[in-house]
Amino acid sequence: MEDAVTVAPRFASVGTAPYDFFGVYDGHCGVSVAWACRDRLHVVLAEKVMATSFSRVDGELALKEREVGSTASVAVVGPERIVVANCGDSRAVLSRGDMAVPLSSDHKADRPDERKRVEAAGGVVINWDVYRVSGVLATSRSIGDHYLRPYVISEPEVTVTNRTEEDELLVLASDGLWDVVSNEVVCKVASQCLSGQLVRKVPDGAREHRAKEAAIILAELALSRGSRDNISVVVVEL
Template structure:
């Protein structure tokens, strides 16, 4: 729902509020009214089991009709609120956040990124401290996996937060469920793509991180880079041992690769390389004391050419200039990466 409203120029609090109200209205409807009589064709090499066929049936029969009704509901709220705007309540904690994403010299843009500062409003979380969510997804082999994570991961995480008190556990569960559900979709639709993922939850005094692959997040504190994670690369001794114990291999082919192909050892998707490419993320938790400068998330299109120290130095020097503006930082750092020779897709989120 929220994804449908992102292209609009409306303030995020308005987008999230409309999405919440429209979703609640849709959930109150008996969705069976949207079903049609349609035959289910299963031409895959591996026949679907009963649960998979049921999921396929719901998606095939309900999807288009539900989507049309959903858009009508959103339009009704937009018209109604344009005439009589209700009082909207923003989260008590909100960061100043900017982003930039470019295709660069690649034929396709396979990156996706998510920014939800009004997370509590979007998901109706009344008993949870105010939090913001940021995610960067670097797809490979197509856009199916990154697009799926972009739409679903933070929603799955919101549901996990409702049943778990521990945010790190909720992050792990959301990554694993996203990978599992995309795996079902991949089997049904013969998809082979995958995506790295790095996601953060930020509260007033905590930073929670979860990741798969080599997209990374760093923290700047006092003008110095704080490295928060160790990317999942096949050459990591623990990752290499895990892959080999499962019967896979790590070989050099221009870079260290899983079974000679993938240059990351954990990801959402990559159905052809499970279980060697794991969908279970690592996590970290960092205390925030108010002396932080910014948090930066980016894919390897940035990190392949700039170190965390270089990135923080570039941004700090720019902001110390008389005309240095925070909203220009993502574009600045993307331009620096291109100047340093990056040809890959680049996506950057910076939160102050």
């Protein structure tokens, strides 16, 4: 298991407004970078803005882990906005009314703009079972993986979304879920869990535990659909 997650309620505040932090990290070639992201990224974020935080943690790992890396999909949830930073192919999706709204875009090696960036830096994208940077890595951005620089970079894409009354929940998960379950189905299942329609493992279905139950059920759904990748899921009730 090379995945890791972070759940840090009220990790920072601006005035009297609290901000919560959530993160999913999908490691590859080892667990060390995913664990470093889990332990450090939200701490650094409390001091710096999103993009700088990714770069700083990546720099801390440069001399330690040249051939180990991790995706990172993180969200800072405040009273008025949701800020998501993504690096790699983990994903954040917002359930808003009847819609599943992606708040991040996967960094796959075959994404046209990412492939163009890799090739402009002198790299190649090779189709060996799936498209991979230098024939090795299917993600075009990650934290770590310094042996693939400058083709694979740690710079995240950041989105800022204003919250509305229709916002019900946010799901962050590694590609072990998204590769086999659509955004729409993920949001529908999580919504049913939060409403009490799907509650099995949490005693008495206490509402404060339903988000955890939703994450468990989504992971089991991915396994039942044949996912062979590591699966990490965080469900945030808004």
